[in-house]
Amino acid sequence: MRIVLDVDRCIGSANCEMIAPDVFEVRDDMVCHILVEEPGPDLEEDAELGVEACPTRALRIE
Numbered sequence: 001m002r003i004v005l006d007v008d009r010c011i012g013s014a015n016c017e018m019i020a021p022d023v024f025e026v027r028d029d030m031v032c033h034i035l036v037e038e039p040g041p042d043l044e045e046d047a048e049l050g051v052e053a054c055p056t057r058a059l060r061i062e
Contacts, residue, residue, distance in 0.1 A: 001038060001044055003037055003038075003039070003051065003061055003062075004059070005032055006057075006059075007058070012031055013026075013056075016032055016050035016051065016053055016054055019049045019053050020047055023046060023050055
């Protein structure tokens with residue numbers, strides 16, 4: 001599993017961070033930053049839920 005961000009689509013809603021703060025972070029630039037691009041088994045479910053919560057579909061899993 002690998003998380004990919006389309007920065008041009010990100011609006012900084014922080015839904016991903018609220019669900020998976022160990023995987024995603026929205027900083028002062030109001031853009032999502034992926035803290036763990038390839039989450040291990042312990043973070044996979046949270047990462048998937050965070051990706052699904054993105055309102056603009058800026059995040060995806062490969």
